[in-house]
Amino acid sequence: MITMKGICKSYKVAKRNAGFKEACKALFHREHELIHALKDVSFTIDDGEMVGYIGPNGAGKSSTIKILSGILAPDSGMCEVDGRIPWKCRKEHVREIGVVFGQRSQLWWDIPVIDSFELLKEIYSVSTPSYNQKLEELTELLQLSEILRTPTRQLSLGQRMRCEIAASLLHSPRLLFLDEPTIGLDAVSKLAVRDFIKRLNEEHKTTVLLTTHDMQDIEAIANRVILIGKGQVLLDGSLDDMKRAAMTSGDDMSEDSKNLDLIVADLYHNLNIL
Amino acid sequence: MKSIRLYFKYVSAVLTSTMQYKLSFLLMCIGRFIVAFSGFIGISFLFSGFAGIKNYSYGEVLLCFSIVQAAFSLSECLFSGFKGFSGLVKRGDFDRMLLRPRSLILQVIGSRFELGRIGPLLTAGITLIVGIRTCELHLNIMRIITLILMILGGMVLFSALFLLGATINFFSIEDGGIINVLTYGGKDHGKYPIDIYGEGLKKFCTFLIPYTLFQYYPLQYLLGKTDNSMYAFFPLGTVVFLVLCYAFWRFGVRNYKSCGN
Numbered sequence: 001m002i003t004m005k006g007i008c009k010s011y012k013v014a015k016r017n018a019g020f021k022e023a024c025k026a027l028f029h030r031e032h033e034l035i036h037a038l039k040d041v042s043f044t045i046d047d048g049e050m051v052g053y054i055g056p057n058g059a060g061k062s063s064t065i066k067i068l069s070g071i072l073a074p075d076s077g078m079c080e081v082d083g084r085i086p087w088k089c090r091k092e093h094v095r096e097i098g099v100v101f102g103q104r105s106q107l108w109w110d111i112p113v114i115d116s117f118e119l120l121k122e123i124y125s126v127s128t129p130s131y132n133q134k135l136e137e138l139t140e141l142l143q144l145s146e147i148l149r150t151p152t153r154q155l156s157l158g159q160r161m162r163c164e165i166a167a168s169l170l171h172s173p174r175l176l177f178l179d180e181p182t183i184g185l186d187a188v189s190k191l192a193v194r195d196f197i198k199r200l201n202e203e204h205k206t207t208v209l210l211t212t213h214d215m216q217d218i219e220a221i222a223n224r225v226i227l228i229g230k231g232q233v234l235l236d237g238s239l240d241d242m243k244r245a246a247m248t249s250g251d252d253m254s255e256d257s258k259n260l261d262l263i264v265a266d267l268y269h270n271l272n273i274l
Numbered sequence: 275m276k277s278i279r280l281y282f283k284y285v286s287a288v289l290t291s292t293m294q295y296k297l298s299f300l301l302m303c304i305g306r307f308i309v310a311f312s313g314f315i316g317i318s319f320l321f322s323g324f325a326g327i328k329n330y331s332y333g334e335v336l337l338c339f340s341i342v343q344a345a346f347s348l349s350e351c352l353f354s355g356f357k358g359f360s361g362l363v364k365r366g367d368f369d370r371m372l373l374r375p376r377s378l379i380l381q382v383i384g385s386r387f388e389l390g391r392i393g394p395l396l397t398a399g400i401t402l403i404v405g406i407r408t409c410e411l412h413l414n415i416m417r418i419i420t421l422i423l424m425i426l427g428g429m430v431l432f433s434a435l436f437l438l439g440a441t442i443n444f445f446s447i448e449d450g451g452i453i454n455v456l457t458y459g460g461k462d463h464g465k466y467p468i469d470i471y472g473e474g475l476k477k478f479c480t481f482l483i484p485y486t487l488f489q490y491y492p493l494q495y496l497l498g499k500t501d502n503s504m505y506a507f508f509p510l511g512t513v514v515f516l517v518l519c520y521a522f523w524r525f526g527v528r529n530y531k532s533c534g535n
Binding site: 011066069070071072073090091092094095097099101104106108109110111115116118119122123124125151 | 276279284287290291369372373375376531532
């Protein structure tokens with residue numbers, strides 16, 4: 001479904017020291033630094049897979065998602081999703097994908113959630129019967145019936161995230177990108193989101209690519225983990241593979257009782273990608 | 275057809291949002307009306323001291339003012355999405371638009387709709403009537419067509435400038451403040467026929483930013499200062515400028531670098 005081969009992406013970042021004087025100086029002479037966000041990233045993901053995409057902050061996770069969803073074009077490398085090059089045929093591509101950014105909303109802020117959904121129906125040209133059916137299904141699974149008539153701005157974060165996920169699935173995409181979907185959620189909402197994603201994959205065979213810092217998300221959802229650091233893929237395998245990697249490279253990692261966060265933290269340290 | 279339907283859906287969503295803040299909406303309408311109306315009062319005071327500016331009478335200037343005002347307000351009402359474009363980019367809303375299978379321009383336009391522009395439009399309507407009465411303009415079919423073309427041409431030109439301003443954001447994630455000189459400056463100074471500013475500025479306003487195409491030239495015909503009816507159709511030339519700005523926009527979209535998350 002997804003093939004990425006040798007993708008590279010770099011950004012030019014302006015740099016200056018702190019302070020007003022330096023800011024004035026920067027007006028005339030600006031120093032740029034080239035940040036290599038992605039360096040030769042390659043992987044393939046098959047239909048129906050649930051992949052966790054992890055790495056420390058700034059590792060290149062969001063850049064990858066942006067390239068896969070067609071927002072950004074890479075500097076070099078090949079990337080195909082279902083035979084489409086995302087940034088070349090944007091409209092055809094985005095019709096088939098759903099994207100949830102945990103830190104951003106795609107709902108209209110001041111209008112009731114259901115109105116946002118109606119607008120999305122129009123945007124994606126979803127036919128009325130399939131929209132009604134999908135809405136009914138999502139309302140039931142994500143327990144939205146109570147909150148559909150509330151304006152987005154008055155929802156709690158957990159309620160909003162459930163609506164965000166529903167919004168990105170109204171057009172029945174075959175591929176779903178989730179960028180930190182559980183960030184800031186309470187335990188109940190987190191469990192609800194995880195359960196829902198699992199069911200989605202079981203019932204509709206939707207392919208899911210998930211980035212997160214919450215290792216329990218990965219444990220609950222993903223059957224495969226891709227670890228990225230400093231723009232390079234460092235590990236691609238099951239969660240057990242990752243635990244094993246942490247053990248062999250670590251000093252005293254033998255205790256099974258060690259929790260996942262510690263394992264990952266050690267792994268990041270050992271791989272020197274922080 | 276589908277796009278027009280979608281546009282109205284967008285507008286109704288935006289209006290529903292605006293209506294949530296009734297008082298703010300009302301104050302905005304009144305405020306904008308007063309700002310625009312003060313332009314009219316300014317001209318009136320000026321002409322209580324002078325009989326004319328260059329060879330334009332009070333009524334003729336009012337007519338020019340009302341046309342520019344109407345064109346600008348209509349453009350601002352419909353295309354205000356582009357005015358706040360740097361915000362769309364900074365907040366990441368533009369990323370979201372890229373994720374939707376619709377024309378980007380339609381989505382940007384649909385993101386904002388300023389109903390508060392009714393205020394300035396009202397001013398434009400009032401001054402237009404006062405202007406026509408004062409200079410005793412005889413409205414025949416040709417003159418009505420000229421008038422409508424001028425307003426539409428001005429709308430196209432100001433919209434093209436808003437689009438140009440938005441495009442600059444692709445190359446530096448900062449406000450295209452320089453464009454405000456051309457849009458707001460154009461509106462403020464365009465209330466007088468451009469030839470009063472001298473030959474140099476007239477050339478600039480013809481060959482670089484073609485204000486004269488919807489303002490100076492057709493105005494000559496409208497006021498009966500020339501019989502060349504070709505001048506009536508000069509406003510159509512602003513479409514060329516819009517096409518150029520659109521091409522630049524397309525180039526900008528291809529160079530877009532999203533910012534952060």
